[in-house]
Amino acid sequence: MDRLQAMEVFVRVAEAGSFTAVADRLNVARSAITRQIAALEAHLGTKLLARSTRRLSLTSSGSAYLEKCREILAMVEAAEGDLAGEKQAPRGQIRASVPMSFGVRHLMPLVADFITTYPEVSVDVEFSDRRVNLIEEGMDFAVRISEQIDPSLVIRRLSRSSLTVVASPAYLDRHGRPQHPEELLQHHCLTYTLGSSLGWNFSVNGEPYSVPIKGRFRANNGDALLDAAIRGLGIVREPTFLTSQAVRAGLLEVLLPEYSATELHIYAVFPGTRYVPHRVRTLVDYLAERIGPVPYWD
Structure with missing residues (x-):
């Protein structure tokens, strides 16, 4: 048994909680993974993993051994990396x-x-x-x-990016262009559901200023919100890595730039x-x- 290889397989199985997931990742048969773990357990004379019909879990011995394996494998990889140096092409x-x-x-x-x-x-x-x-x-x-x-x-x-408030010219022509963050209360705002939905934060006279927002469209994807804004469904607050192209193309207008100083x-x-x-x-x-x-x- 190659103990280092068996330790690496054990770490992968412990982290994934699955023999099958590791076998798929390494492109080998599941039986090859289970044999390596069984051989390692026999060598150590203790059970490392508790098997159930649903998933694998670490035994108390397995938890302690896992941390030692991580330390050892990290030291081995560090030693090899230092010897190879920056001259070796990555692989x-x-x-x-x-x-x-x-x-x-x-x-x-x-x-x-x-x-x-x-x-x-x-x-x-x-x-x-x-x-x-x-x-x-x-x-x-x-x-x-x-x-x-x-x-x-x-x-x-x-790198970095800035948060910017944008809307389509068609929407703004219908509903007006807000001149202060508090005016967003009168607008349809498009909400990113994976972030904070309590409000949008601005800086007014150097002080934090939060505006509660509401609207008829919410999504957990920035491109979906961007498309909704381009279609005139409302105002959206998104990073410049999403909005800059549409702004340059004239599909969106930047709003409240003097109040939007948040950097990502x-x-x-x-x-x-x-x-x-x-x-x-x-x-x-x-x-x-x-x-x-x-x-x-x-």
Whole structure:
């Protein structure tokens, strides 16, 4: 039994909670995964996983062993990465979770260029606006967009974006152009349901100012809200990486620019307990360089 390989398989199974998911990810038979775990348990003389009809769970021994395995595998990967150095071309698989609209619009073309530049790298991307658990789902990194950065996270800043309030000229011609945030109370506002629905935040005379919003259309996707705004259904508040193209094309007008000073951080976040492989660092650095500190969409 290759103990390091068995430890890596055990970590993957523990994080995924499934033999089948790991077998599919590694493109091997499920029986090969179960044999490796059984051999590891026999070698250690203890059960690591409790099996049920629905899912796997860690035993108390398994929980303790899992943390040690992560530490050992991280040290091995760090040692190999340090020896290989930056001269070695990146290779291997990268798994990433990225926001749906931002990922499709802005990251996918860059990832395609990266794969072309580094043919020994494969990239598995999950496009989703949900906040994934990187360790449990076996992700190397995730791209997140937020007004505030959690200081407890291991991150690499990619770029920034601003929140802007926009609406179609046709809607504004029918309902008027608000000159102050409080006038939004008289308008149909389109709501992003994965964020805070309590109101939109502005800065008035240097002080925070929140406006409760209401409207007849809500969605959990920024592109859907953008399309609704272009069709004249109401006013929307969205990042410039979504709105800039439509604004330049004259499909949307920017409203209340003197009150909308909110800046969003775009950053990559890594599992805090793991060494970041050279291939992952190379991709994240590539994304940051191509997007730029002053993003091209602005």
